[in-house]
Amino acid sequence: MHVERPIEVRAFRQRLLAWYRQSKRDLPWRRSRDPYRIWISEIMLQQTRVAAAIPYYERFLERFPSVLELASAPEPDLLAAWAGLGYYARARNLQRAAKTILELGGFPRDHASIRELAGVGDYTAAAIASIAFGLKHPALDGNAIRVLSRLTAEQGNIASSVVKKRLVAFADRLIDPRHPGEFNQALMELGAVVCVPKEPQCPVCPLHRLCAARLQGREKELPLKVPRPSPIEVEKQLLVIQKPARILAWQRTALSRRLAGFWELPEPEQLPAAKIGAKIAVFRHTIVNTNYSFHVYRASAGRVPKGFHWLSTKKLNEVPLSTTAKKALACLARREGDLRYGE
DNA sequence: AACACGGGGTT
DNA sequence: AACCCAGTGTT
Numbered sequence: 001m002h003v004e005r006p007i008e009v010r011a012f013r014q015r016l017l018a019w020y021r022q023s024k025r026d027l028p029w030r031r032s033r034d035p036y037r038i039w040i041s042e043i044m045l046q047q048t049r050v051a052a053a054i055p056y057y058e059r060f061l062e063r064f065p066s067v068l069e070l071a072s073a074p075e076p077d078l079l080a081a082w083a084g085l086g087y088y089a090r091a092r093n094l095q096r097a098a099k100t101i102l103e104l105g106g107f108p109r110d111h112a113s114i115r116e117l118a119g120v121g122d123y124t125a126a127a128i129a130s131i132a133f134g135l136k137h138p139a140l141d142g143n144a145i146r147v148l149s150r151l152t153a154e155q156g157n158i159a160s161s162v163v164k165k166r167l168v169a170f171a172d173r174l175i176d177p178r179h180p181g182e183f184n185q186a187l188m189e190l191g192a193v194v195c196v197p198k199e200p201q202c203p204v205c206p207l208h209r210l211c212a213a214r215l216q217g218r219e220k221e222l223p224l225k226v227p228r229p230s231p232i233e234v235e236k237q238l239l240v241i242q243k244p245a246r247i248l249a250w251q252r253t254a255l256s257r258r259l260a261g262f263w264e265l266p267e268p269e270q271l272p273a274a275k276i277g278a279k280i281a282v283f284r285h286t287i288v289n290t291n292y293s294f295h296v297y298r299a300s301a302g303r304v305p306k307g308f309h310w311l312s313t314k315k316l317n318e319v320p321l322s323t324t325a326k327k328a329l330a331c332l333a334r335r336e337g338d339l340r341y342g343e
Numbered sequence: 344a345a346c347a348c349g350g351g352g353t354t
Numbered sequence: 355a356a357c358c359c360a361g362t363g364t365t
Contacts, residue, residue, distance in 0.1 A: 045360040049352065052359090086349025089363075121362045141360040161344080188360050197358070198354060225357085258348060288348060323350070 019206035020186030035107040035132040071098035079320035093119025131181035138171035139184040143191025149223035153212035239299040246310040273302030281331035
């Protein structure tokens with residue numbers, strides 16, 4: 001593209017920042033430069049939409065106002081605060097990093113040290129360094145990558161490390177040394193609200209006259225998308241086994257590959273002696289590349305094997321409950337016209 | 344480089 | 355029904 005000459009780089013920065021300052025969304029984490037708050041927001045926003053993160057962000061900061069509370073929290077509290085957001089390794093890494101920060105005696109203030117925190121990769125390190133500390137490191141998330149791919153009419157697959165390096169190098173020349181945090185956020189904001197994947201809003205884009213893809217009329221084709229494998233369909237059954245004020249459940253151990261520490265409803269395979277009763281509901285749920293149909297049944301326990309617990313229904317809101325268990329219990333509550341279980 | 348990891352809003 | 359989201363860690 002044509003922005004490589006200094007004069008054009010300045011025009012690029014000026015247009016982008018002017019646009020951002022005028023049209024940026026008022027987001028909770030944009031009201032502070034406290035590295036703790038910026039960090040929490042960046043972790044929450046990993047692969048997570050802004051609208052989904054906002055209510056979690058507010059609640060999380062109330063419950064864990066600083067590194068100290070986060071570092072010393074019981075893990076179940078942490079998981080309960082994160083339940084429903086997904087990617088639960090983020091919550092665990094958050095606490096590991098909080099302990100590191102305490103050991104360091106404060107939040108690390110340079111890019112390399114921030115990058116070493118658990119759960120902080122290239123993007124997040126650059127985002128924190130630039131937004132909280134004003135350091136000049138380009139932060140390329142999915143939005144920024146899309147914007148830059150279009151600006152340069154990038155032909156390569158954006159999944160490849162070569163192409164990513166090329167885009168980072170490009171961003172490194174563009175980034176405004178005086179306002180790196182704003183610059184990074186502006187690029188991401190542009191990708192989030194204007195340079196969107198499907199129908200980019202080129203007429204209102206402050207950069208459209210500098211955009212190579214636009215000049216070639218190929219803005220909708222770029223960046224190149226690689227087809228992903230089609231999801232697998234899986235049917236599963238869940239059992240609702242109750243006694244007064246209690247429900248039978250089990251907890252995933254730390255060894256569980258996913259959802260470690262979360263409480264689940266039993267499945268028939270785990271309880272061979274269970275007597276399956278009436279069907280309560282069917283709901284669907286997607287995890288990564290698998291589409292599940294969960295069939296929920298009432299049942300009675302027979303003999304209760306090791307590892308199962310009669311969980312108090314009152315405590316359901318205090319423990320980390322998997323989303324599938326929550327959905328099943330919501331079905332049950334709807335059916336009984338009673339809100340004991342639910343949110 | 345490829346894969347696993349959650350969940351849900353948007354198109 | 356895809357697509358994809360302010361990605362990271364592991365293999």
